[in-house]
Amino acid sequence: MNEVEILARLRHQNLVSLYGCTSRHCRELLLVYEYIPNGTVADHLHGEQAKPGSLPWNTRMSIAIQTASALSYLHASDVIHRDVKTNNILLDNNFCVKVADFGLSRLFPNDVTHVSTAPQGTAGYVDPEYHECYQLTNKSDVYSFGVVLIELISSKPAVDITRHRHEINLSNMAINKIQNHALHELVDPFLGFESDSMVRNTITEVAELAFQCLQSEQDMRPSMEKVLENLKRIQGENGYSENTEEVEIPADEVVLSKRDPPPLSLDSVNVNGICWETTPIASS
Template sequence: MDPEMDSALLQTHVFSYAELEEATNKFDASDKLGDGGFCTVYKGKLQDGRTVAVKRLYENNYRRVEQFMNEIQILSRLRHQRLVILYGCTSHQSRELLLVYEFVSNGTLAHHLHGSRESQCILTWPMRLRIAIETADALAYLHAVNPPVIHRDVKTNNILLDSNFHVKVADFGLSRLIPKDVTHISTAPQGTPGYLDPEYHQCFQLTDKSDVYSFGVVLFELITSKPAVDMTRNRSEINLANMAITRIQRGELEQLVDAALGYQSDEVTRKMITMVAEVAFRCLQSDGDMRPPIKEVLEVLQAIESDGNRPEKKEHGVAESRDDAELLKNTEPFSPDSVMNRWTSRSTTPQASE
Protein backbone atom coordinates (compact mmCIF):
# COMPACT_ATOMS: atom_id res chain seq x y z
CA MET A 1 0.00 0.00 0.00
CA ASP A 2 1.14 3.52 -0.82
CA PRO A 3 2.79 5.05 2.31
CA GLU A 4 0.90 8.30 1.71
CA MET A 5 -2.38 6.40 1.68
CA ASP A 6 -1.41 4.59 4.86
CA SER A 7 -0.74 7.99 6.39
CA ALA A 8 -4.20 9.21 5.32
CA LEU A 9 -5.76 6.14 6.90
CA LEU A 10 -3.90 6.81 10.13
CA GLN A 11 -5.38 10.33 10.22
CA THR A 12 -8.91 8.93 9.86
CA HIS A 13 -10.91 7.20 12.57
CA VAL A 14 -11.10 3.47 11.87
CA PHE A 15 -14.39 1.76 12.75
CA SER A 16 -14.77 -1.96 13.21
CA TYR A 17 -17.06 -3.78 10.81
CA ALA A 18 -19.19 -4.97 13.74
CA GLU A 19 -19.67 -1.39 14.96
CA LEU A 20 -21.03 -0.25 11.59
CA GLU A 21 -23.09 -3.39 11.12
CA GLU A 22 -24.79 -2.55 14.41
CA ALA A 23 -25.17 1.14 13.46
CA THR A 24 -27.05 0.22 10.28
CA ASN A 25 -29.16 -2.54 11.84
CA LYS A 26 -27.19 -5.11 9.83
CA PHE A 27 -27.53 -3.00 6.70
CA ASP A 28 -31.30 -3.16 6.82
CA ALA A 29 -32.95 -2.39 3.48
CA SER A 30 -35.30 0.05 5.21
CA ASP A 31 -32.28 2.20 6.11
CA LYS A 32 -31.03 2.39 2.54
CA LEU A 33 -30.50 5.97 1.37
CA GLY A 34 -29.51 5.19 -2.20
CA ASP A 35 -27.55 3.11 -4.66
CA GLY A 36 -24.61 4.21 -6.79
CA GLY A 37 -22.60 2.57 -9.52
CA PHE A 38 -20.14 1.13 -7.02
CA CYS A 39 -21.91 1.28 -3.67
CA THR A 40 -25.02 1.38 -1.51
CA VAL A 41 -25.46 4.07 1.16
CA TYR A 42 -27.28 3.38 4.45
CA LYS A 43 -28.46 5.62 7.25
CA GLY A 44 -27.03 4.61 10.59
CA LYS A 45 -26.64 5.68 14.21
CA LEU A 46 -23.32 5.37 16.01
CA GLN A 47 -23.00 4.42 19.67
CA ASP A 48 -22.16 8.05 20.50
CA GLY A 49 -25.55 9.12 19.09
CA ARG A 50 -24.37 10.61 15.80
CA THR A 51 -26.57 9.94 12.78
CA VAL A 52 -24.37 8.99 9.84
CA ALA A 53 -24.40 7.82 6.25
CA VAL A 54 -22.47 4.58 5.70
CA LYS A 55 -21.22 3.87 2.19
CA ARG A 56 -20.84 0.17 1.48
CA LEU A 57 -18.62 -0.45 -1.55
CA TYR A 58 -19.42 -3.36 -3.83
CA GLU A 59 -16.75 -6.02 -4.33
CA ASN A 60 -13.61 -5.88 -2.25
CA ASN A 61 -11.24 -5.96 -5.22
CA TYR A 62 -8.18 -3.91 -6.12
CA ARG A 63 -10.17 -1.21 -7.93
CA ARG A 64 -12.58 -0.74 -5.03
CA VAL A 65 -9.71 -0.57 -2.55
CA GLU A 66 -8.11 2.07 -4.76
CA GLN A 67 -11.31 4.17 -4.79
CA PHE A 68 -11.77 3.61 -1.06
CA MET A 69 -8.26 4.81 -0.25
CA ASN A 70 -8.52 7.67 -2.76
CA GLU A 71 -11.58 9.08 -1.02
CA ILE A 72 -9.90 8.81 2.38
CA GLN A 73 -6.67 10.34 1.12
CA ILE A 74 -8.46 13.36 -0.36
CA LEU A 75 -11.14 14.03 2.26
CA SER A 76 -8.69 13.61 5.15
CA ARG A 77 -6.77 16.68 3.94
CA LEU A 78 -9.72 18.92 3.04
CA ARG A 79 -11.86 21.15 5.27
CA HIS A 80 -14.63 23.26 3.77
CA GLN A 81 -18.20 23.92 4.87
CA ARG A 82 -19.52 22.85 1.45
CA LEU A 83 -17.78 19.47 1.43
CA VAL A 84 -19.30 16.43 3.14
CA ILE A 85 -17.44 15.44 6.33
CA LEU A 86 -15.80 12.02 6.45
CA TYR A 87 -16.05 10.66 10.00
CA GLY A 88 -14.07 7.50 9.37
CA CYS A 89 -13.87 4.12 7.67
CA THR A 90 -13.14 0.47 8.17
CA SER A 91 -9.62 -0.85 7.59
CA HIS A 92 -8.83 -1.52 3.94
CA GLN A 93 -8.24 -5.09 5.09
CA SER A 94 -11.72 -5.37 6.58
CA ARG A 95 -14.20 -7.96 5.26
CA GLU A 96 -16.07 -5.03 3.66
CA LEU A 97 -15.02 -1.53 2.64
CA LEU A 98 -17.17 0.99 4.53
CA LEU A 99 -16.92 4.78 4.65
CA VAL A 100 -18.74 6.83 7.29
CA TYR A 101 -19.94 10.39 6.58
CA GLU A 102 -22.06 13.00 8.23
CA PHE A 103 -25.74 12.43 7.47
CA VAL A 104 -27.10 15.12 5.12
CA SER A 105 -30.85 15.09 5.68
CA ASN A 106 -32.37 16.46 2.48
CA GLY A 107 -30.83 13.97 0.10
CA THR A 108 -29.42 14.74 -3.32
CA LEU A 109 -30.11 17.67 -5.59
CA ALA A 110 -31.08 15.17 -8.29
CA HIS A 111 -33.88 13.82 -6.09
CA HIS A 112 -35.35 17.31 -5.72
CA LEU A 113 -35.04 18.31 -9.38
CA HIS A 114 -36.28 15.19 -11.13
CA GLY A 115 -36.41 12.32 -8.68
CA SER A 116 -38.24 10.95 -5.67
CA ARG A 117 -38.50 14.30 -3.85
CA GLU A 118 -39.51 16.37 -6.88
CA SER A 119 -43.09 16.82 -5.67
CA GLN A 120 -42.25 17.28 -1.97
CA CYS A 121 -40.62 20.69 -2.18
CA ILE A 122 -40.29 22.90 -5.21
CA LEU A 123 -36.86 24.49 -5.28
CA THR A 124 -37.47 28.16 -6.06
CA TRP A 125 -35.16 30.07 -8.37
CA PRO A 126 -33.39 31.91 -5.48
CA MET A 127 -32.79 28.52 -3.81
CA ARG A 128 -31.41 27.05 -7.04
CA LEU A 129 -29.08 29.97 -7.63
CA ARG A 130 -27.80 29.69 -4.05
CA ILE A 131 -27.21 25.95 -4.57
CA ALA A 132 -25.25 26.76 -7.74
CA ILE A 133 -23.14 29.33 -5.89
CA GLU A 134 -22.37 27.00 -2.98
CA THR A 135 -21.43 24.17 -5.35
CA ALA A 136 -19.14 26.49 -7.32
CA ASP A 137 -17.62 27.64 -4.02
CA ALA A 138 -16.79 24.04 -3.11
CA LEU A 139 -15.23 23.39 -6.53
CA ALA A 140 -13.27 26.66 -6.39
CA TYR A 141 -11.83 25.50 -3.06
CA LEU A 142 -10.85 22.12 -4.52
CA HIS A 143 -9.14 23.74 -7.50
CA ALA A 144 -7.27 26.23 -5.27
CA VAL A 145 -5.84 23.89 -2.61
CA ASN A 146 -2.26 22.67 -2.88
CA PRO A 147 -2.09 20.29 -4.60
CA PRO A 148 -5.32 21.03 -6.49
CA VAL A 149 -8.09 18.44 -6.56
CA ILE A 150 -10.20 17.62 -9.61
CA HIS A 151 -13.46 16.08 -8.44
CA ARG A 152 -14.05 14.24 -11.75
CA ASP A 153 -17.67 13.29 -10.96
CA VAL A 154 -19.55 16.56 -10.48
CA LYS A 155 -23.27 15.81 -10.87
CA THR A 156 -26.57 16.46 -9.10
CA ASN A 157 -26.45 13.01 -7.47
CA ASN A 158 -23.22 14.07 -5.72
CA ILE A 159 -24.59 17.40 -4.49
CA LEU A 160 -26.25 16.81 -1.12
CA LEU A 161 -28.62 19.25 0.61
CA ASP A 162 -28.85 19.70 4.37
CA SER A 163 -31.95 20.62 6.38
CA ASN A 164 -31.63 24.26 5.28
CA PHE A 165 -30.88 23.32 1.65
CA HIS A 166 -27.23 24.24 1.92
CA VAL A 167 -24.84 22.25 -0.25
CA LYS A 168 -22.48 19.42 0.70
CA VAL A 169 -20.46 18.09 -2.24
CA ALA A 170 -19.83 14.36 -1.91
CA ASP A 171 -18.22 11.30 -3.53
CA PHE A 172 -14.49 11.72 -4.08
CA GLY A 173 -13.83 8.15 -5.19
CA LEU A 174 -12.81 9.25 -8.69
CA SER A 175 -11.10 12.50 -7.65
CA ARG A 176 -7.48 13.19 -8.51
CA LEU A 177 -4.75 15.32 -6.99
CA ILE A 178 -2.91 17.41 -9.59
CA PRO A 179 0.86 17.69 -9.03
CA LYS A 180 2.32 21.17 -8.81
CA ASP A 181 3.02 22.92 -12.15
CA VAL A 182 1.14 20.24 -14.11
CA THR A 183 -1.70 21.43 -16.35
CA HIS A 184 -3.36 18.06 -16.87
CA ILE A 185 -3.22 14.36 -16.06
CA SER A 186 -3.29 11.76 -18.82
CA THR A 187 -5.72 9.10 -17.69
CA ALA A 188 -8.50 6.91 -19.05
CA PRO A 189 -11.82 8.80 -18.91
CA GLN A 190 -13.98 8.09 -15.88
CA GLY A 191 -17.13 9.84 -14.79
CA THR A 192 -20.85 9.79 -15.50
CA PRO A 193 -22.47 9.89 -18.96
CA GLY A 194 -24.08 13.26 -19.59
CA TYR A 195 -21.55 15.08 -17.41
CA LEU A 196 -18.27 13.85 -18.90
CA ASP A 197 -16.10 16.53 -20.52
CA PRO A 198 -15.97 15.64 -24.26
CA GLU A 199 -12.39 16.91 -24.53
CA TYR A 200 -11.33 14.61 -21.68
CA HIS A 201 -13.23 11.75 -23.29
CA GLN A 202 -11.52 12.29 -26.66
CA CYS A 203 -8.01 13.28 -25.57
CA PHE A 204 -7.64 11.41 -22.23
CA GLN A 205 -6.43 14.65 -20.62
CA LEU A 206 -8.06 15.50 -17.30
CA THR A 207 -7.93 19.17 -16.24
CA ASP A 208 -9.78 21.43 -13.83
CA LYS A 209 -11.86 22.53 -16.83
CA SER A 210 -13.35 19.02 -16.87
CA ASP A 211 -15.10 19.89 -13.59
CA VAL A 212 -16.22 23.19 -15.13
CA TYR A 213 -17.91 21.32 -17.98
CA SER A 214 -19.74 19.03 -15.55
CA PHE A 215 -20.80 22.05 -13.50
CA GLY A 216 -22.27 23.60 -16.66
CA VAL A 217 -24.51 20.55 -16.99
CA VAL A 218 -25.57 20.98 -13.33
CA LEU A 219 -26.48 24.62 -14.05
CA PHE A 220 -28.75 23.55 -16.89
CA GLU A 221 -30.35 20.94 -14.65
CA LEU A 222 -31.11 23.73 -12.17
CA ILE A 223 -32.62 25.83 -14.98
CA THR A 224 -34.62 23.05 -16.64
CA SER A 225 -35.35 20.50 -13.86
CA LYS A 226 -34.42 17.87 -16.46
CA PRO A 227 -31.91 15.03 -15.93
CA ALA A 228 -28.54 15.13 -17.69
CA VAL A 229 -29.46 12.03 -19.68
CA ASP A 230 -32.99 10.91 -20.51
CA MET A 231 -33.53 8.07 -22.98
CA THR A 232 -37.21 9.01 -23.34
CA ARG A 233 -36.34 12.33 -24.99
CA ASN A 234 -35.88 12.74 -28.74
CA ARG A 235 -32.62 11.22 -29.91
CA SER A 236 -30.95 14.60 -30.50
CA GLU A 237 -31.96 15.73 -26.99
CA ILE A 238 -31.14 12.64 -24.91
CA ASN A 239 -28.07 14.52 -23.65
CA LEU A 240 -29.11 17.69 -21.79
CA ALA A 241 -25.88 19.52 -22.68
CA ASN A 242 -26.54 19.00 -26.41
CA MET A 243 -30.17 20.02 -25.98
CA ALA A 244 -29.24 23.21 -24.12
CA ILE A 245 -26.58 24.26 -26.64
CA THR A 246 -28.92 23.67 -29.58
CA ARG A 247 -31.87 25.50 -28.00
CA ILE A 248 -29.72 28.47 -27.04
CA GLN A 249 -28.25 28.70 -30.53
CA ARG A 250 -31.82 28.83 -31.85
CA GLY A 251 -32.81 31.51 -29.36
CA GLU A 252 -35.16 29.10 -27.56
CA LEU A 253 -34.02 29.48 -23.96
CA GLU A 254 -37.60 30.00 -22.84
CA GLN A 255 -38.47 26.46 -23.96
CA LEU A 256 -35.70 25.07 -21.74
CA VAL A 257 -36.63 26.80 -18.49
CA ASP A 258 -38.80 25.01 -15.93
CA ALA A 259 -42.13 26.86 -16.11
CA ALA A 260 -42.46 26.80 -12.30
CA LEU A 261 -39.49 29.17 -11.84
CA GLY A 262 -41.27 32.37 -12.91
CA TYR A 263 -39.25 33.00 -16.06
CA GLN A 264 -42.30 34.36 -17.92
CA SER A 265 -44.02 36.10 -15.02
CA ASP A 266 -41.13 37.90 -13.28
CA GLU A 267 -38.69 40.07 -15.23
CA VAL A 268 -35.95 40.02 -12.60
CA THR A 269 -36.06 36.22 -12.47
CA ARG A 270 -36.07 36.13 -16.27
CA LYS A 271 -32.92 38.25 -16.41
CA MET A 272 -31.14 36.19 -13.76
CA ILE A 273 -31.96 32.87 -15.44
CA THR A 274 -30.83 34.26 -18.80
CA MET A 275 -27.50 35.32 -17.34
CA VAL A 276 -26.97 31.98 -15.58
CA ALA A 277 -27.77 30.21 -18.86
CA GLU A 278 -24.98 32.24 -20.48
CA VAL A 279 -22.59 31.15 -17.73
CA ALA A 280 -23.64 27.53 -18.25
CA PHE A 281 -23.18 27.89 -22.01
CA ARG A 282 -19.62 29.10 -21.46
CA CYS A 283 -18.94 26.15 -19.18
CA LEU A 284 -20.04 23.75 -21.92
CA GLN A 285 -17.61 24.94 -24.58
CA SER A 286 -16.11 21.90 -26.28
CA ASP A 287 -12.65 23.50 -26.11
CA GLY A 288 -11.57 23.48 -22.46
CA ASP A 289 -9.47 26.62 -22.95
CA MET A 290 -12.66 28.52 -23.81
CA ARG A 291 -14.31 27.60 -20.52
CA PRO A 292 -13.91 30.05 -17.62
CA PRO A 293 -12.10 28.89 -14.47
CA ILE A 294 -14.48 27.90 -11.70
CA LYS A 295 -13.38 30.87 -9.56
CA GLU A 296 -14.58 33.22 -12.29
CA VAL A 297 -17.84 31.28 -12.62
CA LEU A 298 -18.36 31.64 -8.86
CA GLU A 299 -17.77 35.41 -8.97
CA VAL A 300 -20.22 35.87 -11.84
CA LEU A 301 -22.93 33.80 -10.14
CA GLN A 302 -22.47 35.80 -6.93
CA ALA A 303 -22.79 39.04 -8.90
CA ILE A 304 -25.99 37.80 -10.57
CA GLU A 305 -27.48 36.93 -7.18
CA SER A 306 -26.43 40.26 -5.67
CA ASP A 307 -27.73 42.24 -8.64
CA GLY A 308 -31.06 40.42 -8.59
CA ASN A 309 -31.56 41.14 -4.89
CA ARG A 310 -31.10 44.92 -5.19
CA PRO A 311 -34.37 46.73 -4.36
CA GLU A 312 -34.05 49.10 -7.32
CA LYS A 313 -33.73 46.13 -9.66
CA LYS A 314 -36.97 44.71 -8.32
CA GLU A 315 -38.71 48.06 -8.73
CA HIS A 316 -37.44 48.70 -12.26
CA GLY A 317 -36.83 45.12 -13.31
CA VAL A 318 -39.01 45.26 -16.44
CA ALA A 319 -37.28 48.26 -17.93
CA GLU A 320 -33.74 47.22 -17.05
CA SER A 321 -33.98 43.54 -17.91
CA ARG A 322 -35.19 43.58 -21.49
CA ASP A 323 -31.84 43.99 -23.24
CA ASP A 324 -30.23 41.15 -21.34
CA ALA A 325 -33.33 38.97 -21.53
CA GLU A 326 -33.18 39.24 -25.33
CA LEU A 327 -29.45 38.54 -25.46
CA LEU A 328 -29.60 34.86 -26.32
CA LYS A 329 -32.65 35.20 -28.55
CA ASN A 330 -30.95 37.78 -30.76
CA THR A 331 -27.75 35.79 -31.13
CA GLU A 332 -27.34 34.17 -34.53
CA PRO A 333 -26.67 30.41 -34.44
CA PHE A 334 -23.00 29.92 -33.70
CA SER A 335 -20.48 27.22 -33.01
CA PRO A 336 -20.36 25.85 -29.44
CA ASP A 337 -16.73 27.04 -29.49
CA SER A 338 -17.76 30.68 -29.66
CA VAL A 339 -17.91 33.00 -26.67
CA MET A 340 -21.00 34.86 -25.46
CA ASN A 341 -20.49 38.47 -26.52
CA ARG A 342 -21.48 40.15 -23.27
CA TRP A 343 -19.50 37.94 -20.92
CA THR A 344 -17.38 40.18 -18.73
CA SER A 345 -14.27 38.34 -17.69
CA ARG A 346 -13.23 38.68 -14.06
CA SER A 347 -9.90 37.00 -14.63
CA THR A 348 -6.63 38.88 -14.28
CA THR A 349 -6.32 39.21 -18.05
CA PRO A 350 -9.09 41.42 -19.46
CA GLN A 351 -11.01 39.50 -22.11
CA ALA A 352 -14.26 41.41 -22.31
CA SER A 353 -15.42 41.82 -25.87
CA GLU A 354 -17.25 45.06 -25.29
Protein backbone atom coordinates in the same frame (compact mmCIF):
# COMPACT_ATOMS: atom_id res chain seq x y z
CA MET B 1 -8.33 4.75 0.18
CA ASN B 2 -8.43 7.38 -2.54
CA GLU B 3 -11.36 9.11 -0.83
CA VAL B 4 -9.62 9.02 2.55
CA GLU B 5 -6.41 10.43 1.11
CA ILE B 6 -8.29 13.25 -0.64
CA LEU B 7 -10.66 14.17 2.19
CA ALA B 8 -8.01 14.03 4.91
CA ARG B 9 -6.50 17.09 3.20
CA LEU B 10 -9.66 19.15 2.94
CA ARG B 11 -12.23 20.98 5.02
CA HIS B 12 -14.97 23.22 3.63
CA GLN B 13 -18.51 23.88 4.75
CA ASN B 14 -19.88 22.65 1.41
CA LEU B 15 -17.93 19.37 1.33
CA VAL B 16 -19.30 16.32 3.13
CA SER B 17 -17.25 15.51 6.25
CA LEU B 18 -15.51 12.15 6.60
CA TYR B 19 -15.79 10.89 10.18
CA GLY B 20 -13.77 7.70 9.93
CA CYS B 21 -12.95 4.48 8.15
CA THR B 22 -12.44 0.84 9.00
CA SER B 23 -8.94 -0.41 9.64
CA ARG B 24 -7.06 -1.65 6.60
CA HIS B 25 -6.81 -4.95 8.49
CA CYS B 26 -10.60 -5.27 8.71
CA ARG B 27 -12.54 -7.55 6.40
CA GLU B 28 -15.24 -4.93 5.83
CA LEU B 29 -13.94 -1.78 4.13
CA LEU B 30 -16.26 1.07 5.09
CA LEU B 31 -16.23 4.87 5.15
CA VAL B 32 -18.40 6.84 7.58
CA TYR B 33 -19.60 10.30 6.56
CA GLU B 34 -21.83 12.84 8.23
CA TYR B 35 -25.49 12.09 7.53
CA ILE B 36 -27.14 14.56 5.14
CA PRO B 37 -30.90 14.03 5.50
CA ASN B 38 -32.57 15.82 2.59
CA GLY B 39 -31.50 13.76 -0.40
CA THR B 40 -29.70 15.00 -3.48
CA VAL B 41 -30.26 17.89 -5.85
CA ALA B 42 -31.27 15.32 -8.47
CA ASP B 43 -33.98 14.00 -6.13
CA HIS B 44 -35.52 17.48 -5.83
CA LEU B 45 -35.22 18.40 -9.51
CA HIS B 46 -36.45 15.29 -11.29
CA GLY B 47 -36.45 12.45 -8.80
CA GLU B 48 -38.61 11.06 -6.01
CA GLN B 49 -38.81 14.36 -4.11
CA ALA B 50 -39.51 16.54 -7.14
CA LYS B 51 -42.71 18.59 -6.92
CA PRO B 52 -43.65 21.40 -9.32
CA GLY B 53 -42.72 24.75 -7.80
CA SER B 54 -41.22 23.26 -4.62
CA LEU B 55 -37.66 24.41 -5.38
CA PRO B 56 -37.81 28.15 -6.15
CA TRP B 57 -35.21 29.93 -8.22
CA ASN B 58 -33.53 31.71 -5.30
CA THR B 59 -32.90 28.31 -3.65
CA ARG B 60 -31.47 26.98 -6.90
CA MET B 61 -29.16 29.99 -7.14
CA SER B 62 -27.95 29.31 -3.61
CA ILE B 63 -27.31 25.65 -4.51
CA ALA B 64 -25.33 26.73 -7.59
CA ILE B 65 -23.18 29.17 -5.62
CA GLN B 66 -22.46 26.77 -2.77
CA THR B 67 -21.54 23.99 -5.21
CA ALA B 68 -19.29 26.35 -7.16
CA SER B 69 -17.68 27.43 -3.88
CA ALA B 70 -16.87 23.81 -3.00
CA LEU B 71 -15.44 23.08 -6.45
CA SER B 72 -13.42 26.29 -6.51
CA TYR B 73 -11.95 25.30 -3.14
CA LEU B 74 -11.10 21.82 -4.46
CA HIS B 75 -9.31 23.28 -7.48
CA ALA B 76 -7.38 25.71 -5.26
CA SER B 77 -6.36 22.63 -3.26
CA ASP B 78 -5.14 20.85 -6.44
CA VAL B 79 -8.00 18.33 -6.46
CA ILE B 80 -10.22 17.48 -9.43
CA HIS B 81 -13.55 15.94 -8.42
CA ARG B 82 -14.12 14.17 -11.78
CA ASP B 83 -17.72 13.13 -11.03
CA VAL B 84 -19.63 16.39 -10.55
CA LYS B 85 -23.35 15.71 -10.95
CA THR B 86 -26.61 16.48 -9.18
CA ASN B 87 -26.65 12.98 -7.63
CA ASN B 88 -23.41 13.88 -5.81
CA ILE B 89 -24.68 17.19 -4.44
CA LEU B 90 -26.36 16.46 -1.11
CA LEU B 91 -28.77 18.80 0.69
CA ASP B 92 -29.45 19.27 4.38
CA ASN B 93 -32.83 20.31 5.78
CA ASN B 94 -32.02 23.97 5.06
CA PHE B 95 -31.06 23.14 1.47
CA CYS B 96 -27.41 23.82 2.19
CA VAL B 97 -25.04 21.95 -0.14
CA LYS B 98 -22.63 19.16 0.71
CA VAL B 99 -20.65 17.91 -2.30
CA ALA B 100 -19.92 14.19 -1.92
CA ASP B 101 -18.41 11.08 -3.56
CA PHE B 102 -14.68 11.48 -4.09
CA GLY B 103 -14.08 7.95 -5.35
CA LEU B 104 -12.99 9.19 -8.79
CA SER B 105 -11.21 12.34 -7.60
CA ARG B 106 -7.59 12.99 -8.50
CA LEU B 107 -4.83 15.03 -6.93
CA PHE B 108 -3.61 17.41 -9.62
CA PRO B 109 0.08 18.41 -9.43
CA ASN B 110 0.41 22.18 -9.73
CA ASP B 111 3.38 21.93 -12.11
CA VAL B 112 1.54 20.13 -14.94
CA THR B 113 -1.10 21.21 -17.47
CA HIS B 114 -3.10 17.97 -17.43
CA VAL B 115 -3.22 14.39 -16.22
CA SER B 116 -3.39 11.67 -18.87
CA THR B 117 -5.94 9.09 -17.77
CA ALA B 118 -8.76 7.00 -19.17
CA PRO B 119 -12.01 9.01 -19.08
CA GLN B 120 -14.22 8.25 -16.10
CA GLY B 121 -17.40 9.87 -14.86
CA THR B 122 -21.11 9.75 -15.53
CA ALA B 123 -22.80 9.83 -18.92
CA GLY B 124 -24.13 13.28 -19.71
CA TYR B 125 -21.56 15.04 -17.52
CA VAL B 126 -18.23 13.90 -19.00
CA ASP B 127 -16.12 16.61 -20.63
CA PRO B 128 -16.08 15.80 -24.39
CA GLU B 129 -12.45 16.91 -24.82
CA TYR B 130 -11.38 14.74 -21.89
CA HIS B 131 -13.35 11.86 -23.43
CA GLU B 132 -11.66 12.37 -26.79
CA CYS B 133 -8.09 13.22 -25.76
CA TYR B 134 -7.77 11.44 -22.39
CA GLN B 135 -6.45 14.66 -20.85
CA LEU B 136 -7.98 15.52 -17.49
CA THR B 137 -7.85 19.12 -16.21
CA ASN B 138 -9.88 21.15 -13.75
CA LYS B 139 -11.84 22.44 -16.75
CA SER B 140 -13.40 18.95 -16.90
CA ASP B 141 -15.17 19.76 -13.62
CA VAL B 142 -16.23 23.10 -15.11
CA TYR B 143 -17.97 21.30 -17.98
CA SER B 144 -19.80 18.98 -15.58
CA PHE B 145 -20.85 21.96 -13.46
CA GLY B 146 -22.25 23.58 -16.61
CA VAL B 147 -24.57 20.58 -16.96
CA VAL B 148 -25.58 21.01 -13.29
CA LEU B 149 -26.47 24.66 -13.99
CA ILE B 150 -28.69 23.60 -16.90
CA GLU B 151 -30.38 21.03 -14.67
CA LEU B 152 -31.11 23.76 -12.13
CA ILE B 153 -32.60 25.90 -14.88
CA SER B 154 -34.64 23.18 -16.59
CA SER B 155 -35.37 20.54 -13.91
CA LYS B 156 -34.51 17.99 -16.62
CA PRO B 157 -32.08 15.06 -16.13
CA ALA B 158 -28.68 15.16 -17.80
CA VAL B 159 -29.57 12.13 -19.94
CA ASP B 160 -33.05 11.07 -21.03
CA ILE B 161 -33.42 8.49 -23.80
CA THR B 162 -37.12 9.38 -24.21
CA ARG B 163 -36.16 12.79 -25.63
CA HIS B 164 -35.44 13.46 -29.30
CA ARG B 165 -32.15 11.84 -30.29
CA HIS B 166 -30.44 15.23 -30.66
CA GLU B 167 -31.61 16.19 -27.17
CA ILE B 168 -30.91 12.98 -25.22
CA ASN B 169 -27.91 14.76 -23.69
CA LEU B 170 -29.13 17.84 -21.83
CA SER B 171 -25.95 19.72 -22.75
CA ASN B 172 -26.74 19.38 -26.45
CA MET B 173 -30.31 20.50 -25.90
CA ALA B 174 -29.18 23.53 -23.89
CA ILE B 175 -26.59 24.64 -26.43
CA ASN B 176 -29.14 24.41 -29.25
CA LYS B 177 -31.84 26.30 -27.33
CA ILE B 178 -29.48 29.06 -26.24
CA GLN B 179 -27.95 29.49 -29.71
CA ASN B 180 -31.43 29.63 -31.28
CA HIS B 181 -32.68 32.20 -28.72
CA ALA B 182 -35.20 29.69 -27.40
CA LEU B 183 -34.16 29.62 -23.75
CA HIS B 184 -37.81 29.85 -22.68
CA GLU B 185 -38.33 26.35 -24.12
CA LEU B 186 -35.65 24.98 -21.77
CA VAL B 187 -36.61 26.68 -18.50
CA ASP B 188 -38.76 24.93 -15.90
CA PRO B 189 -42.18 26.62 -16.38
CA PHE B 190 -42.74 26.76 -12.60
CA LEU B 191 -39.80 29.11 -11.99
CA GLY B 192 -41.64 32.25 -13.11
CA PHE B 193 -39.44 32.93 -16.15
CA GLU B 194 -42.34 34.45 -18.10
CA SER B 195 -43.95 36.38 -15.23
CA ASP B 196 -41.05 37.67 -13.11
CA SER B 197 -38.51 39.96 -14.81
CA MET B 198 -35.93 39.46 -12.06
CA VAL B 199 -36.14 35.68 -12.40
CA ARG B 200 -35.97 35.98 -16.19
CA ASN B 201 -32.88 38.22 -16.09
CA THR B 202 -31.09 35.98 -13.58
CA ILE B 203 -31.87 32.73 -15.40
CA THR B 204 -30.75 34.27 -18.68
CA GLU B 205 -27.39 35.28 -17.20
CA VAL B 206 -26.89 31.89 -15.54
CA ALA B 207 -27.73 30.18 -18.85
CA GLU B 208 -25.10 32.31 -20.60
CA LEU B 209 -22.56 31.28 -17.95
CA ALA B 210 -23.53 27.61 -18.36
CA PHE B 211 -23.08 28.01 -22.11
CA GLN B 212 -19.48 29.14 -21.49
CA CYS B 213 -18.88 26.14 -19.21
CA LEU B 214 -20.20 23.76 -21.88
CA GLN B 215 -17.78 24.83 -24.62
CA SER B 216 -16.28 21.75 -26.26
CA GLU B 217 -12.72 23.12 -26.00
CA GLN B 218 -11.37 23.31 -22.47
CA ASP B 219 -9.47 26.55 -23.11
CA MET B 220 -12.76 28.28 -23.95
CA ARG B 221 -14.27 27.55 -20.53
CA PRO B 222 -13.87 29.85 -17.51
CA SER B 223 -12.10 28.67 -14.38
CA MET B 224 -14.20 27.48 -11.45
CA GLU B 225 -13.06 30.56 -9.53
CA LYS B 226 -14.39 32.79 -12.32
CA VAL B 227 -17.66 30.85 -12.44
CA LEU B 228 -18.16 31.40 -8.71
CA GLU B 229 -17.34 35.08 -9.06
CA ASN B 230 -19.90 35.48 -11.86
CA LEU B 231 -22.63 33.61 -9.99
CA LYS B 232 -22.17 35.87 -6.97
CA ARG B 233 -22.27 38.93 -9.23
CA ILE B 234 -25.46 37.74 -10.91
CA GLN B 235 -27.04 37.06 -7.55
CA GLY B 236 -26.08 40.46 -6.17
CA GLU B 237 -27.15 42.45 -9.22
CA ASN B 238 -30.59 40.88 -9.19
CA GLY B 239 -31.38 41.40 -5.54
CA TYR B 240 -30.99 37.84 -4.27
CA SER B 241 -29.17 37.10 -1.05
CA GLU B 242 -27.61 33.95 0.41
CA ASN B 243 -29.46 32.26 3.26
CA THR B 244 -26.21 31.01 4.77
CA GLU B 245 -23.04 32.80 5.72
CA GLU B 246 -20.05 31.57 3.77
CA VAL B 247 -16.81 30.99 5.65
CA GLU B 248 -13.71 30.85 3.50
CA ILE B 249 -10.86 28.64 4.72
CA PRO B 250 -7.55 29.35 2.95
CA ALA B 251 -6.39 26.24 1.14
CA ASP B 252 -2.84 26.55 2.45
CA GLU B 253 -4.13 26.28 6.00
CA VAL B 254 -5.82 22.93 5.55
CA VAL B 255 -4.07 21.15 2.68
CA LEU B 256 -1.28 18.84 3.80
CA SER B 257 1.97 18.53 1.93
CA LYS B 258 1.70 16.19 -1.03
CA ARG B 259 5.13 14.80 -0.23
CA ASP B 260 3.88 13.44 3.07
CA PRO B 261 1.10 10.85 3.20
CA PRO B 262 -1.89 12.14 5.19
CA PRO B 263 -2.35 10.73 8.68
CA LEU B 264 -5.19 8.33 8.03
CA SER B 265 -5.92 7.60 11.66
CA LEU B 266 -5.45 8.93 15.14
CA ASP B 267 -7.10 6.12 17.02
CA SER B 268 -8.69 2.71 16.60
CA VAL B 269 -11.83 1.36 18.19
CA ASN B 270 -13.66 -1.95 17.94
CA VAL B 271 -17.41 -1.75 17.37
CA ASN B 272 -19.47 -4.90 16.80
CA GLY B 273 -16.40 -6.79 15.70
CA ILE B 274 -15.31 -4.10 13.22
CA CYS B 275 -12.07 -2.24 13.85
CA TRP B 276 -12.56 1.46 13.10
CA GLU B 277 -9.94 4.12 12.56
CA THR B 278 -11.00 7.70 13.19
CA THR B 279 -9.65 10.36 10.87
CA PRO B 280 -8.25 13.72 12.02
CA ILE B 281 -11.17 15.67 10.61
CA ALA B 282 -13.45 17.71 12.82
CA SER B 283 -17.08 18.17 11.94
CA SER B 284 -17.81 21.76 10.99
